[in-house]
Amino acid sequence: MITCNRCGKENQDHYKFCLGCGSELVKPAPAPAVESSDASMETARTVLPPAPMAATMAGELRTSSPAVPKARGGIPWGDSPKMPAPIPFQLPPNPLAGPSAGTRSTSGGASAVGALGGTPGPLRVTGGAAPASAGEIPCPTCGKMVQIGFAFCGGCGTRIAKQPSGASPAVGGPPRTMFMAGSAAPAPVAIPRGRLILIRPDGTEGGAHPLHDGENLIGRGQGPLFDADAYLSPRHAELSLGPNGVNIRDLQSLNGIFLKIGEEEPLESGDIFRIGQELLRFEVISPPQPLEDGTEVMGTPNPGFWGRLSVIVGRDVDGSAFPLFGESIVLGRERGDILFPEDGYVSGTHTRISLHDDRVFLSDLGSSNGTFLRLRQERTVATGSFMLMGQQLFRLEFR
Amino acid sequence: MSGKLCPTCGAEVPADNRFCGSCGNKIDAPSAPAKTMFFGASQQPPGRAKLTVIKGEGVDGVTYLLNATEHLAGRNEGAIMFPEDPLLSPRHANFVYRDGKLHVVDEGSVNGVFIRIKAPVSLAPGALFLIGEQLLQIDPSPPDLGPQPDSEGTYFYASPKRPSKMKLIQRLRGGEVGMIYRSRSDTISIGREGNDVNFLDDPFISGRHAQITMNAEGLITLTDLGSKNGTFVRINDDLALDHGDHVFLGQQLLRVEVT
Numbered sequence: 001m002i003t004c005n006r007c008g009k010e011n012q013d014h015y016k017f018c019l020g021c022g023s024e025l026v027k028p029a030p031a032p033a034v035e036s037s038d039a040s041m042e043t044a045r046t047v048l049p050p051a052p053m054a055a056t057m058a059g060e061l062r063t064s065s066p067a068v069p070k071a072r073g074g075i076p077w078g079d080s081p082k083m084p085a086p087i088p089f090q091l092p093p094n095p096l097a098g099p100s101a102g103t104r105s106t107s108g109g110a111s112a113v114g115a116l117g118g119t120p121g122p123l124r125v126t127g128g129a130a131p132a133s134a135g136e137i138p139c140p141t142c143g144k145m146v147q148i149g150f151a152f153c154g155g156c157g158t159r160i161a162k163q164p165s166g167a168s169p170a171v172g173g174p175p176r177t178m179f180m181a182g183s184a185a186p187a188p189v190a191i192p193r194g195r196l197i198l199i200r201p202d203g204t205e206g207g208a209h210p211l212h213d214g215e216n217l218i219g220r221g222q223g224p225l226f227d228a229d230a231y232l233s234p235r236h237a238e239l240s241l242g243p244n245g246v247n248i249r250d251l252q253s254l255n256g257i258f259l260k261i262g263e264e265e266p267l268e269s270g271d272i273f274r275i276g277q278e279l280l281r282f283e284v285i286s287p288p289q290p291l292e293d294g295t296e297v298m299g300t301p302n303p304g305f306w307g308r309l310s311v312i313v314g315r316d317v318d319g320s321a322f323p324l325f326g327e328s329i330v331l332g333r334e335r336g337d338i339l340f341p342e343d344g345y346v347s348g349t350h351t352r353i354s355l356h357d358d359r360v361f362l363s364d365l366g367s368s369n370g371t372f373l374r375l376r377q378e379r380t381v382a383t384g385s386f387m388l389m390g391q392q393l394f395r396l397e398f399r
Numbered sequence: 400m401s402g403k404l405c406p407t408c409g410a411e412v413p414a415d416n417r418f419c420g421s422c423g424n425k426i427d428a429p430s431a432p433a434k435t436m437f438f439g440a441s442q443q444p445p446g447r448a449k450l451t452v453i454k455g456e457g458v459d460g461v462t463y464l465l466n467a468t469e470h471l472a473g474r475n476e477g478a479i480m481f482p483e484d485p486l487l488s489p490r491h492a493n494f495v496y497r498d499g500k501l502h503v504v505d506e507g508s509v510n511g512v513f514i515r516i517k518a519p520v521s522l523a524p525g526a527l528f529l530i531g532e533q534l535l536q537i538d539p540s541p542p543d544l545g546p547q548p549d550s551e552g553t554y555f556y557a558s559p560k561r562p563s564k565m566k567l568i569q570r571l572r573g574g575e576v577g578m579i580y581r582s583r584s585d586t587i588s589i590g591r592e593g594n595d596v597n598f599l600d601d602p603f604i605s606g607r608h609a610q611i612t613m614n615a616e617g618l619i620t621l622t623d624l625g626s627k628n629g630t631f632v633r634i635n636d637d638l639a640l641d642h643g644d645h646v647f648l649g650q651q652l653l654r655v656e657v658t
Binding site for chain 2: 300311315322
């Protein structure tokens, strides 16, 4: 029997996921770290589509960037239907805390525990670039222990070691100073008022980008969290930290900024949103207007379509399009009016588009991964907001 | 068709029948239906054609005898005029004799001229066709060029690529796109039910109505599967018409009869 860490339900030994809550199950017996790591990583690989951006070392990506889009699996965050525990979104941020001994010693194999415990798992890097070394050094910025060979701090994203230009992190780079694990972290420098926290595909935090008072430029080349994401424009977004919140402005980026919607959001013709890996555009279907000479353009009599939802499959290229009619249309993977059965990041029922009070609205139906609406104009958001930029998911926090 | 209409129920009655096969009403003298109008002489010289408007339910409307060389059709112009049909351009089409054979010519109309197909036809990319009330367009999917970065080296994020061979686009009245169906196989069957694309609410579509196929070279063929109301394709060039052809101009369905 495996007792679920999350809900306490007892599950049979061969179960990988809890029957009660769907959480990933961790075998109680401490398996050898390396083997359990492999097994768990294998599971993660089969469940999650390749998500190179968030979970791979920046150095690798830089050398292989032309191949990246081919390998991309889409939005690298959250959980698949087979691993439906949306826990990480509720985790309190804890970047300054030193890693617990348990987290480190269980290695990547206990990443589910890491996620449940809220500790960013620095070892959950799939690239395999990190040498299997017991050595760790503290991050000069946040003090978190970082395994030798890692180029960036898992806690705050600071670049750790100097490395030859363009090369992957040197395997043999010895730590300058050996610290005992768990020793006191150096006092961090001035803590910025705001942070953009990267949420990894497995739900753990993958570092933070500091936000200072005033304007903060976000883009590829503006920080270690962003540099490897080929889907971020060099000047992508401007986040202005003011007294009343963070004002987000899209700097005419190619792929835009998507905000996770909390409640019903009004939709305008041309609005673009993302559910799972799907990039969708809503458009109003207007009533026919006669041409100048009085001729009407021929076509199927409109049976009551008030809108259309198009799947964007490329720049200026649409795939399927679905007419919208009636009071509401439900989007989902299994149930609803418009289905995306092949997208494991879309929940069974995910999003609703509805028409009432002569307006069209978008609302999330409690999906695991959320519904993200592309920013139409600049907008001030509250702390705790989730946003997608490029291929990565971020949580915005500020005091 | 040399039928007449039963004055009681409107059913078509063969010319030599003395009773209506539909309601049993006695048909006395071969009186012309009130709706029929004749241009010129009632006798046509051989080789000349006439156009009969089909009103639906098998009832014929006006018959136009094409005894001149050109016969313009449109909303505001020509001998064949339908002022109430907003889908017709003011000057829409022309029926002309060339080398003794009737041709239809699109006069640059907005909505074009459609002809019922009698055998499988090949469709060019972007070709429009009519099935029941549906105006549909076929488009082969463009070749996938793979991800291309913009001038700043940024890649465009899009939904996952799902290879498709062609798209079937529903064109709504007014020009808006309704549905787009992407086919991953090289055939699309169309009908009211049980097909790849179904129009359940279109009463003019047969259960299995038509099929589109793409061959290995990418050529697209449209085949009518014995539907009741037929499949119509928009013509690109002047087209010779034969006896029994059906032509759609706007909302007007015309039957060609050559004596």
